[in-house]
Amino acid sequence: xxxxxxxxxxxxxxxxxxxxxxxxxxxxxxxxxxxxxxxxxxxxxxxxxxxxxxxxxxxxxxxxxxxxxxxxxxxxxxxxxxxxxxxxxxxxxxxxxxxxxxxxxxxxxxxxxxxxxxxxxxxxxxxxxxxxxxxxxxxxxxxxxxxxxxxxxxxxxxxxxxxxxxxxxxxxxxxxxxxxxxxxxxxxxxxxxxxxx
Amino acid sequence: xxxxxxxxxxxxxxxxxxxxxxxxxxxxxxxxxxxxxxxxxxxxxxxxxxxxxxxxxxxxxxxxxxxxxxxxxxxxxxxxxxxxxxxxxxxxxxxxxxxxxxxxxxxxxxxxxxxxxxxxxxxxxxxxxxxxxxxxxxxxxxxxxxxxxxxxxxxxxxxxxxxxxxxxxxxxxxxxxxxxxxxxxxxxxxxxxxxxxxxxxxxxxxxxxxxxxxxxxxxxxxxxxxxxxxxxxxxxxxxxxxxxxxxxxxxxxxxxxxxxxxxxxxxxxxxxxxxxxxxxxxxxxxxxxxxxxxxxxxxxxxxxxxxxxxxxxxxxxxxxxxxxxxxxxxxxxxxxxxxxxxxxxxxxxxxxxxxxxxxxxxxxxxxxxxxxxxxxxxxxxxxxxxxxxxxxxxxxxxxxxxxxxxxxxxxxxxxxxxxxxxxxxxxxxxxxxxxxxxxxxxxxxxxxxxxxxxxxxxxxxxxxxxxxxxxxxxxxxxxxxxxxxxxxxxxxxxxxxxxxxxxxxxxxxxxxxxxxxxxxxxxxxxxxxxxxxxxxxxxxxxxxxxxxxxxxxxxxxxxxxxxxxxxxxxxxxxxxxxxxxxxxxxxxxxxxxxxxxxxxxxxxxxxxxxxxxxxxxxxxxxxxxxxxxxxxxxxxxxxxxxxxxxxxxxxxxxxxxxxxxxxxxxxxxxxxxxxxxxxxxxxxxxxxxxxxxxxxxxxxxxxxxxxxxxxxxxxxxxxxxxxxxxxxxxxxxxxxxxxxxxxxxxxxxxx
Numbered sequence: 001x002x003x004x005x006x007x008x009x010x011x012x013x014x015x016x017x018x019x020x021x022x023x024x025x026x027x028x029x030x031x032x033x034x035x036x037x038x039x040x041x042x043x044x045x046x047x048x049x050x051x052x053x054x055x056x057x058x059x060x061x062x063x064x065x066x067x068x069x070x071x072x073x074x075x076x077x078x079x080x081x082x083x084x085x086x087x088x089x090x091x092x093x094x095x096x097x098x099x100x101x102x103x104x105x106x107x108x109x110x111x112x113x114x115x116x117x118x119x120x121x122x123x124x125x126x127x128x129x130x131x132x133x134x135x136x137x138x139x140x141x142x143x144x145x146x147x148x149x150x151x152x153x154x155x156x157x158x159x160x161x162x163x164x165x166x167x168x169x170x171x172x173x174x175x176x177x178x179x180x181x182x183x184x185x186x187x188x189x190x191x192x193x194x195x196x197x
Numbered sequence: 198x199x200x201x202x203x204x205x206x207x208x209x210x211x212x213x214x215x216x217x218x219x220x221x222x223x224x225x226x227x228x229x230x231x232x233x234x235x236x237x238x239x240x241x242x243x244x245x246x247x248x249x250x251x252x253x254x255x256x257x258x259x260x261x262x263x264x265x266x267x268x269x270x271x272x273x274x275x276x277x278x279x280x281x282x283x284x285x286x287x288x289x290x291x292x293x294x295x296x297x298x299x300x301x302x303x304x305x306x307x308x309x310x311x312x313x314x315x316x317x318x319x320x321x322x323x324x325x326x327x328x329x330x331x332x333x334x335x336x337x338x339x340x341x342x343x344x345x346x347x348x349x350x351x352x353x354x355x356x357x358x359x360x361x362x363x364x365x366x367x368x369x370x371x372x373x374x375x376x377x378x379x380x381x382x383x384x385x386x387x388x389x390x391x392x393x394x395x396x397x398x399x400x401x402x403x404x405x406x407x408x409x410x411x412x413x414x415x416x417x418x419x420x421x422x423x424x425x426x427x428x429x430x431x432x433x434x435x436x437x438x439x440x441x442x443x444x445x446x447x448x449x450x451x452x453x454x455x456x457x458x459x460x461x462x463x464x465x466x467x468x469x470x471x472x473x474x475x476x477x478x479x480x481x482x483x484x485x486x487x488x489x490x491x492x493x494x495x496x497x498x499x500x501x502x503x504x505x506x507x508x509x510x511x512x513x514x515x516x517x518x519x520x521x522x523x524x525x526x527x528x529x530x531x532x533x534x535x536x537x538x539x540x541x542x543x544x545x546x547x548x549x550x551x552x553x554x555x556x557x558x559x560x561x562x563x564x565x566x567x568x569x570x571x572x573x574x575x576x577x578x579x580x581x582x583x584x585x586x587x588x589x590x591x592x593x594x595x596x597x598x599x600x601x602x603x604x605x606x607x608x609x610x611x612x613x614x615x616x617x618x619x620x621x622x623x624x625x626x627x628x629x630x631x632x633x634x635x636x637x638x639x640x641x642x643x644x645x646x647x648x649x650x651x652x653x654x655x656x657x658x659x660x661x662x663x664x665x666x667x668x669x670x671x672x673x674x675x676x677x678x679x680x681x682x683x684x685x686x687x688x689x690x691x692x693x694x695x696x697x698x699x700x701x702x703x704x705x706x707x708x709x710x711x712x713x714x715x716x717x718x719x720x721x722x723x724x725x726x727x728x729x730x731x732x733x734x735x736x737x738x739x740x741x742x743x744x745x746x747x748x749x750x751x752x753x754x755x756x757x758x759x760x761x762x763x764x765x766x767x768x769x770x771x772x773x774x775x776x777x778x779x780x781x782x783x784x785x786x787x788x789x790x791x792x793x794x795x796x797x798x799x800x801x802x803x804x805x806x807x808x809x810x811x812x813x814x815x816x817x818x819x820x821x822x823x824x825x826x827x828x829x830x831x832x833x834x835x836x837x838x839x840x841x842x843x844x845x846x847x848x849x850x851x852x853x854x855x856x857x858x859x860x861x862x863x864x865x866x867x868x869x870x871x872x873x874x875x876x877x878x879x880x881x882x883x884x885x886x887x888x889x890x891x892x893x894x895x896x897x898x899x900x901x902x903x904x905x906x907x908x909x910x911x912x913x914x915x916x917x918x919x920x921x922x923x924x925x926x927x928x929x930x931x932x933x934x935x936x937x938x939x940x941x942x943x944x945x946x947x948x
Contacts, residue, residue, distance in 0.1 A: 055626020
């Protein structure tokens with residue numbers, strides 16, 4: 001039974017990249033500045049924060065008003081991350097879809113950026129989902145129980161019915177988060193197609 | 198912004214101390230009133246500043262994207278949180294940490310806030326505070342409530358108030374201190390927070406405590422109020438007290454603090470500070486914020502007269518039990534270790550040995566050490582903060598402090614635990630060696646996030662750090678111990694005046710472009726609590742600064758005599774020779790094919806647009822202006838050389854002359870036949886550039902022009918060496934401002 005008060009806002013989605021050791025983050029700085037010049041998203045893009053000097057940090061962050069985009073290396077797992085900051089209307093499912101769509105769109109754009117020489121690519125199988133609000137979604141069993149039906153419904157759609165495994169982070173101090181592994185490799189466009197179908 | 202904002206108040210009601218909870222409630226109401234237009238934007242700006250909420254770059258709703266100025270259209274449109282500061286624009290939250298002391302729960306809170314309200318990074322400042330960037334103002338009441346639940350307040354973290362009371366992070370464990378200053382700094386911090394006598398200053402007021410006079414850990418000489426622990430024998434007993442200093446400060450022109458009293462007993466430090474606050478409130482400048490720091494008041498009155506006024510005020514103060522009630526307890530204050538003392542186990546790990554050498558320091562308590570966690574550019578991730586909290590619990594009784602070098606220290610580590618501690622730190626990327634060495638570069642936020650930034654201090658720091666780290670183990674020991682400090686502008690937040698190699702951001706127009714530069718500042722002293730200040734030598738394009746560091750450090754290693762310190766080496770060589778060694782680096786590559794010079798470190802946007810569209814006639818005037826500015830630069834340099842040679846009168850004359858020439862250059866833009874007469878130039882400059890505000894800097898206003906006018910008025914007044922030193926600094930700043938004014942006038946409107 002879903003807790004009717006469990007409102008999932010500030011959904012973050014991170015798409016893990018293949019061969020992270022080969023990815024150079026430096027070209028991301030001019031790439032993100034170019035995205036601001038072109039205001040390539042419907043969201044308002046503001047600035048670039050470069051944290052490459054920090055170990056296992058946020059990497060290079062494109063700061064926006066409604067959301068941040070980054071190529072983030074937290075926990076030594078490099079991935080394209082979408083961090084939704086502004087609250088959204090709709091259902092929890094809508095919000096998971098929106099964040100995932102945005103992460104996928106950013107990843108797709110990065111995959112085609114010449115400056116990255118094709119080295120930044122989604123690994124096709126792994127993604128992480130976070131709720132960046134400890135009060136709305138504390139990292140506890142109750143949250144897991146409450147969110148799981150909606151999360152599974154969302155993943156069913158995302159992976160087009162193919163199998164996946166799901167693991168929650170158990171440290172109560174960390175954000176509520178789930179790591180998801182698809183059993184078969186899917187491209188960014190496959191996943192986008194599944195979400196829009 | 199956060200969907201949970203309305204729920205934290207109730208959620209944390211039982212955890213927040215009542216006084217802190219009430220403060221946040223009041224602020225939330227003020228925030229709401231401002232949103233409804235019922236609170237004036239200026240008043241709200243000062244209100245939020247006093248809660249540590251600063252503006253950030255581009256918060257006027259405009260950003261130059263490298264090609265054009267973009268208007269940033271936010272959902273709240275024209276709603277403002279201060280003059281020319283849009284509501285929705287991200288801001289910075291400063292969080293006061295008295296003496297830099299934090300427990301594990303507080304570290305965890307900081308981690309959560311960095312993750313949920315900022316960009317995942319907490320930044321340690323040069324005054325032991327934390328800063329979170331890109332914070333939305335709507336989130337600040339929740340953020341403050343969560344801090345309050347961890348017994349932290351942001352009250353008076355900014356604004357015209359008593360800022361964080363800093364203290365030596367080694368207090369209580371240092372082998373060279375007179376005694377532990379921790380309880381005294383805490384008592385002063387608590388006493389001054391929200392004190393009615395500290396609410397009406399013209400500017401901020403920064404106190405600091407040090408346990409000794411020889412080290413740099415607290416930098417008391419550059420503070421508004423500095424306390425250095427001292428002991429004396431009286432009637433066969435050892436008494437505690439403090440050397441009390443007043444009127445120091447960096448800022449645009451740095452002032453050394455003056456000795457107010459060589460020995461103030463502990464029961465007098467609170468009332469004397471209160472009396473100083475009252476004198477500062479009564480006599481400190483209020484209208485002209487450029488002369489409103491207490492250093493100007495002390496300098497204008499002279500320290501003896503200032504002291505006389507303070508003692509008069511002290512005599513009138515109604516007694517307050519808080520002045521004395523902590524004193525007895527303070528005598529017995531002592532932190533305790535978690536683990537028994539031990540011996541360092543033998544280790545074969547080279548990485549551990551390197552870290553051990555640079556990042557640990559024996560405590561005066563046998564068997565214990567202080568371990569420094571070196572943070573690159575003062576940045577730490579949320580996950581690292583949580584790991585640090587775990588480490589603090591595992592090895593100590595949560596005795597962690599931030600430092601003025603933007604690091605953490607973990608105190609009371611048993612020597613036998615050091616390998617395990619190192620492994621725990623290294624596992625989360627916090628085991629980097631090089632604390633306190635040339636790798637440990639201090640930088641203010643600069644153009645990354647600061648509204649006043651001119652050049653990219655963090656970008657340069659990251660680049661220097663990367664290059665130096667690659668060869669750090671081959672660097673000569675003498676070079677390893679040097680300090681590099683970088684500010685994005687003349688305001689000294691990166692403490693460039695007290696570094697061996699200091700830099701501050703300026704700009705120059707070259708080849709039709711505005712090119713980011715840094716002024717090289719040499720001769721500063723980090724030790725002895727920031728014992729002396731360096732002076733600017735020359736402006737160099739940002740992209741050539743790494744080569745400046747390579748040349749100067751290489752030269753030092755080759756040419757130093759008998760182990761002389763870097764400061765002595767610079768003095769012996771002299772600025773003329775030094776300048777000739779670096780002169781070629783002031784120029785752009787001849788072909789100008791390397792366009793990287795026109796953008797700054799870590800920021801690929803073009804610093805300025807190419808063609809300035811200057812016509813032939815204007816072109817002649819431009820050449821003439823540049824000529825005058827170059828003359829002014831040469832003269833101010835000669836003033837420094839004269840000053841270094843002890844020719845103070847000549848130095849003063851040259852400094853004044855340099856200002857006159859810079860002003861003449863500007864006047865020529867409008868009046869090409871201006872006579873070469875100082876009086877007339879001042880008159881014309883005042884009428885054409887000051888009264889019209891054309892010279893005014895967007896943030897500093899007419900401050901630098903006032904330096905010029907004051908210098909001109911005092912040409913016949915005898916000057917002390919100290920005042921000549923200030924004059925040279927002021928001349929340099931006036932010339933910089935003249936360059937900026939010229940750049941503004943010559944540039945197209947959107948550049």
